Amino acid sequence: MERYEESQLYRIRHSTAHVMAQAVLEKFPSAKIAIGPPIEDGFYYDFDLPRPLTEEDLAEIEQRMRVIIREGHPFARREVSADEARDLFQDQPYKIELIDGLEAGGVDEYGEKTDEAVVISTYKQDTFEDLCRGPHVADTSEINPDAVSITFKAPAGAYWRGDENREMLTRIYGTAWQTPDQLAEYLELLEEAKRRDHRKLGQDLDLFTFSQEVGKGLPLWKPKGAILRDLLERFLRDEQLGRGYEPVITPHIARVALYETSGHYPYYSDSQYSPFEVEGDLFMLKPMNCPHHVHIYKSELHSYRDLPLRWAEFGTVYRYEKSGELHGLTRVRGFTQDDAHLFVTPEQLEEEFLGVVDLIEFIYNSLGLTDYRARVGIRDAEGDKYVGDDKGWALATEAIIAAADKRGLTYTVEEGEAAFYGPKLDFIIRDALKREWQISTVQVDYNLPQRFELEYVGEDNERHQPIMIHRALYGSLERFVAVLIEHYAGAFPAWLSPVQVRLIPIADRHVDYMNGVATKLRALGFRVELDASQGRMGGKIREATMQKIPWMLIAGDRDVEAGAVSVRLRSGEDLGAMPVANFIDYARQIVDSKSLELQ
RNA sequence: GCCGGCGUAGCUCAAUCGGCAGAGCAACCGCCUUGUAAGCGGUAGGUUAUGGGUUCAAAUCCCAUCGUCGGCUCCA
Numbered sequence: 001m002e003r004y005e006e007s008q009l010y011r012i013r014h015s016t017a018h019v020m021a022q023a024v025l026e027k028f029p030s031a032k033i034a035i036g037p038p039i040e041d042g043f044y045y046d047f048d049l050p051r052p053l054t055e056e057d058l059a060e061i062e063q064r065m066r067v068i069i070r071e072g073h074p075f076a077r078r079e080v081s082a083d084e085a086r087d088l089f090q091d092q093p094y095k096i097e098l099i100d101g102l103e104a105g106g107v108d109e110y111g112e113k114t115d116e117a118v119v120i121s122t123y124k125q126d127t128f129e130d131l132c133r134g135p136h137v138a139d140t141s142e143i144n145p146d147a148v149s150i151t152f153k154a155p156a157g158a159y160w161r162g163d164e165n166r167e168m169l170t171r172i173y174g175t176a177w178q179t180p181d182q183l184a185e186y187l188e189l190l191e192e193a194k195r196r197d198h199r200k201l202g203q204d205l206d207l208f209t210f211s212q213e214v215g216k217g218l219p220l221w222k223p224k225g226a227i228l229r230d231l232l233e234r235f236l237r238d239e240q241l242g243r244g245y246e247p248v249i250t251p252h253i254a255r256v257a258l259y260e261t262s263g264h265y266p267y268y269s270d271s272q273y274s275p276f277e278v279e280g281d282l283f284m285l286k287p288m289n290c291p292h293h294v295h296i297y298k299s300e301l302h303s304y305r306d307l308p309l310r311w312a313e314f315g316t317v318y319r320y321e322k323s324g325e326l327h328g329l330t331r332v333r334g335f336t337q338d339d340a341h342l343f344v345t346p347e348q349l350e351e352e353f354l355g356v357v358d359l360i361e362f363i364y365n366s367l368g369l370t371d372y373r374a375r376v377g378i379r380d381a382e383g384d385k386y387v388g389d390d391k392g393w394a395l396a397t398e399a400i401i402a403a404a405d406k407r408g409l410t411y412t413v414e415e416g417e418a419a420f421y422g423p424k425l426d427f428i429i430r431d432a433l434k435r436e437w438q439i440s441t442v443q444v445d446y447n448l449p450q451r452f453e454l455e456y457v458g459e460d461n462e463r464h465q466p467i468m469i470h471r472a473l474y475g476s477l478e479r480f481v482a483v484l485i486e487h488y489a490g491a492f493p494a495w496l497s498p499v500q501v502r503l504i505p506i507a508d509r510h511v512d513y514m515n516g517v518a519t520k521l522r523a524l525g526f527r528v529e530l531d532a533s534q535g536r537m538g539g540k541i542r543e544a545t546m547q548k549i550p551w552m553l554i555a556g557d558r559d560v561e562a563g564a565v566s567v568r569l570r571s572g573e574d575l576g577a578m579p580v581a582n583f584i585d586y587a588r589q590i591v592d593s594k595s596l597e598l599q
Numbered sequence: 600g601c602c603g604g605c606g607u608a609g610c611u612c613a614a615u616c617g618g619c620a621g622a623g624c625a626a627c628c629g630c631c632u633u634g635u636a637a638g639c640g641g642u643a644g645g646u647u648a649u650g651g652g653u654u655c656a657a658a659u660c661c662c663a664u665c666g667u668c669g670g671c672u673c674c675a
Contacts, residue, residue: 052603052604154604154669156602156671157601157602158671159601164672164673168603168671169602169671170603171602173669173670216665216666268675271675288675290675321673321674322672325600325674326667419675506632507633508632535633538637538638542635542636544636546636554635555634556633557634559634566635
């Protein structure tokens with residue numbers, strides 16, 4: 001496949017960014033320009049502007065861009081010396097800073113390191129010349145003015161060079177495509193994402209809520225959301241039991257000293273809540289479960305015959321997130337991990353690691369999350385944020401890559417993505433809208449066992465150090481539920497639906513019959529609601545459909561007489577009348593098999 | 600945390616230039632007794648996020664705080 005960076009679309013977007021900068025400078029001649037690269041699905045350009053932008057400004061700039069594009073200006077490249085460049089951009093302090101950097105050969109305009117000899121080049125279209133390494137289209141006529149938009153997304157603040165200690169600039173986002181149809185399709189995708197937004201569906205479907213008085217970033221699970229989450233927990237818990245895991249339970253606070261030993265405290269101090277004093281000792285809310293589990297291990301002497309130990313806990317942890325970073329259920333200040341720690345011998349490492357990968361893939365497939373990729377996160381060169389010796393890191397990294405290869409996973413290796421105590425294998429799923437979410441993680445850890453002096457007695461009667469595998473499949477339940485809500489657009493598979501069956505009597509005289517059906521279904525474990533409210537059947541069908549309830553069972557005189565129900569699916573499909581017993585057989589099969597379909 | 604937008608009934612939204620806070624849905628009460636995506640009528644629901652200021656008069660203008668949305672950054 002053609003690399004995005006080499007595609008025509010990339011050049012179009014990069015060039016449109018320049019056109020936008022020209023239009024902005026025409027409107028605000030005193031504006032300072034920073035950088036304007038193409039990004040996934042579009043581009044942006046950062047400006048230092050004399051005043052905040054309004055919607056009218058954006059519309060005006062967009063119109064001006066179309067005019068510039070239609071005029072058909074060529075993009076002219078030229079190479080300049082650093083001094084020439086400084087002269088050219090003497091009124092542009094951000095460009096000067098970039099030029100200085102380029103001259104030093106350190107970084108390119110994206111702030112990335114480069115070893116190549118740096119050639120400073122500019123591109124000029126019409127009246128606008130920008131420091132840029134390109135590439136660009138040959139002429140603005142290659143841009144379709146009707147496939148460009150900058151009004152589709154609000155401008156936003158962005159720090160110069162992403163550094164929160166530097167100037168706050170105004171970032172204008174744009175998108176550009178080759179045809180207006182592609183633009184329309186993209187905008188439609190954004191609309192669909194809005195419709196699927198878990199925050200909106202969470203409210204519409206009564207799953208969860210937030211309260212200012214409780215505190216931001218602290219989700220409150222309503223009954224329908226709680227049952228959904230509980231079903232996911234039960235599903236995994238049962239599966240884990242069948243795979244030799246044992247549950248453990250640990251409290252929500254611990255002494256600060258625990259995290260000093262584990263090494264978490266210094267490394268993650270800015271995402272932890274302030275410690276509090278209890279009887280002269282410092283405690284804190286637990287930011288992670290592993291040190292607790294480690295101490296369960298330490299509570300007795302283990303034999304190699306005990307290993308592997310697989311201990312799992314749905315452990316709630318608390319981490320400080322800056323207020324501006326909170327987002328629905330995906331970024332919260334307290335969340336529950338489906339955490340587990342495996343204590344293994346070196347000989348068991350690969351098999352146990354593969355066992356975790358197998359569980360991950362089983363869960364994904366069960367939920368219809370079939371589009372995912374793996375990522376091996378290793379430490380980066382500098383590495384002052386890591387603990388442990390090189391030998392342990394090398395062993396752990398080799399083990400992960402060997403296991404991933406054996407499993408036949410396609411994966412990428414990315415530097416700087418490791419945990420502070422070890423390398424890891426992450427699973428990233430793509431949801432129904434092709435958005436990526438990092439969900440599962442498996443980590444190999446030689447360090448915590450060392451820091452906590454864990455041991456087991458080997459066959460040789462000597463003390464040995466076990467290796468720990470940290471793993472989470474859902475990651476955080478909150479976040480996972482959010483991803484599922486958006487993936488399914490709120491229409492959960494029947495086994496996960498908070499309400500599986502809505503009973504709709506056609507007239508009041510059918511309510512008694514429906515009560516009997518409800519009792520029968522509930523006794524079999526179905527989650528059932530009877531809509532005995534005033535109103536027409538049509539309205540009740542509409543209501544149940546909007547609540548995305550899988551099955552609507554409707555009964556009037558004909559059904560009562562026949563001991564039947566008329567079955568309608570949320571998709572609108574009418575399965576017609578069937579004896580209640582037949583519906584039960586059919587629905588049980590769908591639910592028990594965790595089918596992703598309703599028939 | 601920072602930049603910008605927004606905050607009106609449980610939900611979705613209206614209220615012209617600063618001039619009587621309103622509608623639909625939901626809730627509640629009735630009527631209708633219904634056959635596959637909204638039957639009809641009524642009742643109730645508000646310190647317009649909070650606090651201060653300007654004004655004869657503030658949902659509307661100004662300041663602060665809180666929340667929220669879009670980003671930046673980070674995410675064991």
